[in-house]
Amino acid sequence: MGFDQNPRARRHPSLPALLIWVISSRLKMNLNRQGESRWNAPFASVAVRLACIASRIGCVALAFHACCLRGGSDSGQAAPSPSEYVRTEDVIYGRKSGVALTLDVFQPAQRANGRGIIYVVSGGWTSNRGAIYPGEYLHFLDRGYTVFAVVHSSQPKFTIPEIIPDVQRAVRFIRFNSAKWEIDPKHIGITGVSSGGHLSLMVGVLGATGDPNAEDPVDRESSAVQAVACFFPCTDFLNFGSPGEDAVGVGRLKDYKTAFGDASNTADARSALGRQISPIRFITPSMPPTLILHGDQDPLVPVQQGEIFVQAATAVGAHAVLMVKHGAHGWPNLDNDRVTLAEWFDANLRGVHP
Numbered sequence: 001m002g003f004d005q006n007p008r009a010r011r012h013p014s015l016p017a018l019l020i021w022v023i024s025s026r027l028k029m030n031l032n033r034q035g036e037s038r039w040n041a042p043f044a045s046v047a048v049r050l051a052c053i054a055s056r057i058g059c060v061a062l063a064f065h066a067c068c069l070r071g072g073s074d075s076g077q078a079a080p081s082p083s084e085y086v087r088t089e090d091v092i093y094g095r096k097s098g099v100a101l102t103l104d105v106f107q108p109a110q111r112a113n114g115r116g117i118i119y120v121v122s123g124g125w126t127s128n129r130g131a132i133y134p135g136e137y138l139h140f141l142d143r144g145y146t147v148f149a150v151v152h153s154s155q156p157k158f159t160i161p162e163i164i165p166d167v168q169r170a171v172r173f174i175r176f177n178s179a180k181w182e183i184d185p186k187h188i189g190i191t192g193v194s195s196g197g198h199l200s201l202m203v204g205v206l207g208a209t210g211d212p213n214a215e216d217p218v219d220r221e222s223s224a225v226q227a228v229a230c231f232f233p234c235t236d237f238l239n240f241g242s243p244g245e246d247a248v249g250v251g252r253l254k255d256y257k258t259a260f261g262d263a264s265n266t267a268d269a270r271s272a273l274g275r276q277i278s279p280i281r282f283i284t285p286s287m288p289p290t291l292i293l294h295g296d297q298d299p300l301v302p303v304q305q306g307e308i309f310v311q312a313a314t315a316v317g318a319h320a321v322l323m324v325k326h327g328a329h330g331w332p333n334l335d336n337d338r339v340t341l342a343e344w345f346d347a348n349l350r351g352v353h354p
Contacts, residue, residue, distance in 0.1 A: 084109035093173035106147040113144030116183040120192035125259040126154040139342045156258035168223040175221045189227040197233030201279035204228040227348035229291040229341040235309035238274040241302040289319040289348040295327035
């Protein structure tokens with residue numbers, strides 16, 4: 001059973017209560033150690049009793065303070081309730097070049113709603129287990145979602161075109177094992193931040209049926225998801241910030257050149273790769289409902305990326321929404337906006353509207 005508490009709700013023990021307990025305990029210990037031989041017996045008896053009383057007062061003060069922490073903050077407002085969940089770690093969903101691809105499963109301890117959300121653990125198209133932060137999933141778990149934290153292969157060893165199939169494989173694996181995880185295989189959402197958002201969009205627009213003749217039963221499953229919600233994703237690498245601006249391992253994304261591989265070395269190769277990995281190129285009317293949150297001052301992935309994606313999706317009749325936030329590539333209190341993502345999944349996976 002996992003137990004995570006919102007870091008903002010954490011408090012330290014009351015200093016006065018702690019001092020009372022420590023001083024009184026020390027006094028009592030010294031009195032017992034010295035014995036009555038060095039004290040007048042009546043005085044020693046009274047002193048020991050007073051020390052015992054002070055110690056008990058300190059314990060009561062600490063206990064009272066602990067109760068206050070559980071019940072609310074110093075301002076009198078109730079502290080966020082901690083989320084309880086069952087975590088299953090290192091589930092192997094595939095193998096690649098002799099390396100296991102893994103995911104962690106977070107199941108709500110109670111009131112599961114039978115829906116699943118895939119969280120793509122990714123930053124700069126790198127991924128590792130150390131970047132799995134359960135605190136980022138609490139808004140989903142509290143609403144009954146089962147969360148799958150998917151770790152994919154990473155650049156520089158693998159390029160973006162080689163990473164996208166990892167997440168598609170994870171979707172198929174989760175759907176194949178939906179009965180085990182007690183979720184509805186027809187109601188799966190996906191989310192991520194930055195490169196995780198890009199990969200989420202790619203999975204959303206490329207969703208496809210499985211191969212019924214595949215030897216591996218997992219590959220017979222669909223890679224489609226039913227809702228997407230993500231933060232500041234790349235959507236068009238060939239029009240990155242302005243029409244015709246190339247970011248395929250150059251320009252704004254030159255520091256991520258290894259994620260694009262050797263194809264970033266020539267203009268023709270960049271053009272071909274840019275079309276291959278840009279979600280905007282695969283928009284269809286049947287793509288899943290998609291929500292993008294983007295900062296208006298993002299210097300790395302311009303807000304224009306969210307704008308043109310939503311415009312193109314809307315033009316063909318798909319359901320896509322952009323919410324522009326005041327901030328850069330991330331912003332203060334971004335965690336609060338995960339509630340917005342949870343509400344999007346509520347509406348599009350459960351039919352529940354705020």
